[in-house]
Amino acid sequence: MFGIVRPCTHRLTDDLKTEWMAHLCGLCLALRADHGQLARVVTNYDGLIVSVLTEAQTVRTAELRRTAGPCPLRAMRTAPVARGEGARLAAAVSLVLASAKVRDHVADRDGVLARRPVAAAARMVALSWDRAGARTGRELGFDTDVLVDAVDRQTGIEALAGPGTPLLAVTEPTETATAAAFAHTAVLAGRPQNVAPLAEAGRLFGRLAHLLDAVEDREADAASGAWNPLTVTGTSLAEARRLADDALHGIRLALRDAEFVDDKLLHVLLAHELRRSVDRAFGTTTCSHQGNGQQPPQGNPYAGAGTPGGGPYGSNNPYGGGSGIPGGAGGPGGPGGLPPQFGAGDAHRPKPRGFWAGCGAFIGLCCTCKMCCAEEYEGPWSRKKREGCCHKCDCDCSCDCCCPCDGC
DSSP: OOOSOOOOGGGSOHHHHHHHHHHHHHHHHHHHHHHOGGGGGGOOTTTHHHHHHHHHTSOOOGGGEEEEEEEGGGTTEEEEEEOSHHHHHHHHHHHHHHHHHHHHHHHHTOGGGGSHHHHHHHHHHHHHHHHHHHHHHHHTTOOTHHHHHHHHHHHHHHHHOOTTOOHHHHHHHHHHHHHHHHHHHHHHHTOGGGHHHHHHHHHHHHHHHHHHHHHHHHHHHHHHTOOOHHHHHTOOHHHHHHHHHHHHHHHHHHHHTSOOSOOHHHHIIIIIIHHHHHHHHTTOOOOOOGGGGOOOOOSOTTOOTTOTTSSTTGGGOTTSOTTOOTTOTTSTTSTTSOOGGGSTTOTTOOOOOOHHHHHHHHHHHHHTTHHHHOSOEEOTTTOOEEOOGGGOOOSOOOOOTTSOOTTO
């Protein structure tokens, strides 16, 4: 599940969340239907934008959705999923680019791919993905050779790059590949007037993808000695941020020049979530959603300098000991106070499960994927309320989906 556009579901309305998942699952199922189970591993967040872009230009009909069966990644729930030419184009593009990535890792002898048997198997998989992607592309009228050519040129450009080489010369192949994919969505939707603006949006999206990948990997590449465009060309983070901001602005302008039937989800992804992706890569955003964005109070909120016992009641605080010791007279567990089982939020907490019962609950949570997908689930042993690990977000969780993008 790689990609630079990773929307936090807390910022999406229920309808948009359903639409986003429909396109994500639609891409995954299109890969399985056309290319087999193994191809589903190339499902990625950025690839589904091709599907979203196609549908945003198309009049919605019942044929564009189907109900998919239970899936572990949906906690064994059925769901409406996108289908049609947009999902198939997204699958073809994802396959070809993933194939190129595998070949690149094989050439670099990365990790386990340094072993000849593993590298040989990886090359065979990459070759089959190339052929499968090209076959689907031909059926949709899309020439995947432009993607393969871009990847091949990338290697030569990187070999010639050095200090002073313009960074945009290095990002050009990626820009060309994404421009072709974005532009073809207009062809599939029957809107030739959108080809030029969507090609421009795709070109800038490809630039952003390359830039953000370089920024996020800069420190790791420096530690391992791997090739990084920022380091090799001597481009500063400030310059990279300027280029990223220019690309963001250009994408919004390009989308304004295109005609859409319903671009709500597309606008959220490419106008708002893409901005957050840039902020996240450059470390200028934080997540305030942990604990619903509320920070626990620090210290005694009623503490007052010179007040005996602290607080407005002083030493006569009816809820705690005058000495400020928890559990004092009148406090939880203290003489005349609440019994200890009613202290600090335990009033309605169910009893913990035993070891074997907890093991059974743990297996159930894993089989239904609640531990990763559910907004809230009950701990298998403690029975405390927990949040699914994928439920956490890396955002400011402010809602600006309805904001007019004047001055974008």
